[in-house]
Amino acid sequence: KQWYQRRVREELKGFSERLSSYKSAGKLVTTEHPFWTSPSPYCDMQSVAPDLYDQLSKYDLVLFKGDLNYRKLVNDRTWSYDTRFGTALEGFSPTKVCALRTVKSDSIVGCDKERVEKILSEDRDSMFCGSYALISTNF
Numbered sequence: 268k269q270w271y272q273r274r275v276r277e278e279l280k281g282f283s284e285r286l287s288s289y290k291s292a293g294k295l296v297t298t299e300h301p302f303w304t305s306p307s308p309y310c311d312m313q314s315v316a317p318d319l320y321d322q323l324s325k326y327d328l329v330l331f332k333g334d335l336n337y338r339k340l341v342n343d344r345t346w347s348y349d350t351r352f353g354t355a356l357e358g359f360s361p362t363k364v365c366a367l368r369t370v371k372s373d374s375i376v377g378c379d380k381e382r383v384e385k386i387l388s389e390d391r392d393s394m395f396c397g398s399y400a401l402i403s404t405n406f
Contacts, residue, residue, distance in 0.1 A: 298322065308342040310357035324361035337368040337403070345373055348384070352377040353405040363406045369397040377403050 289295035302316035313320045323329050331340060341355040355376040356364065372395065375383060386394055393399070 296326070307339075308357075309340050309359040310342055312359060313361075320361050326362050328363045328365060329361070331364065331366040332368070334368045334371040337366045337401070338372055338374045340364070340366055341374050341376055343372075343374055346376045347380065348375050348378045349380040350376040352403040356405055360405060364404065366401070366403045368401055368403075370399045370401060371395055371397055375401070377401070 286295060290297075298319070300316060300319045302312060302319050305315070307315050331337065340359065341352075342357055344355070346355050352366070353360070378401070383394075386399070
């Protein structure tokens with residue numbers, strides 16, 4: 268167990284160092300904008316915050332992290348679990364989008380419907396406490 272924990276720390280340190288070097292080289296950019304903390308879903312960004320939408324369109328890929336960002340991406344709707352992520356974005360597509368999140372709500376898309384329903388039938392609470400994660404892309 269200690270070997271594994273040490274290995275994980277080393278990997279995370281290396282990952283953190285790579286991210287820092289990417290940021291220094293301008294390959295990784297973070298942005299500040301009032302839209303990020305607004306209640307608007309991302310499908311409204313082009314009309315509500317066109318400057319931010321235009322900025323994102325200049326990048327090769329935009330990463331979103333966290334359950335709240337994911338829910339804003341899919342307009343916090345209860346979609347059919349097998350709905351394609353790109354469809355659930357409802358037109359939000361300034362560039363390639365990748366969302367990373369642990370599942371803490373029932374806004375879930377891009378999954379095998381039967382598998383999600385099986386998990387829910389076995390232990391509904393486990394589905395919404397961060398025990399499961401998703402990586403969703405529109406490409």
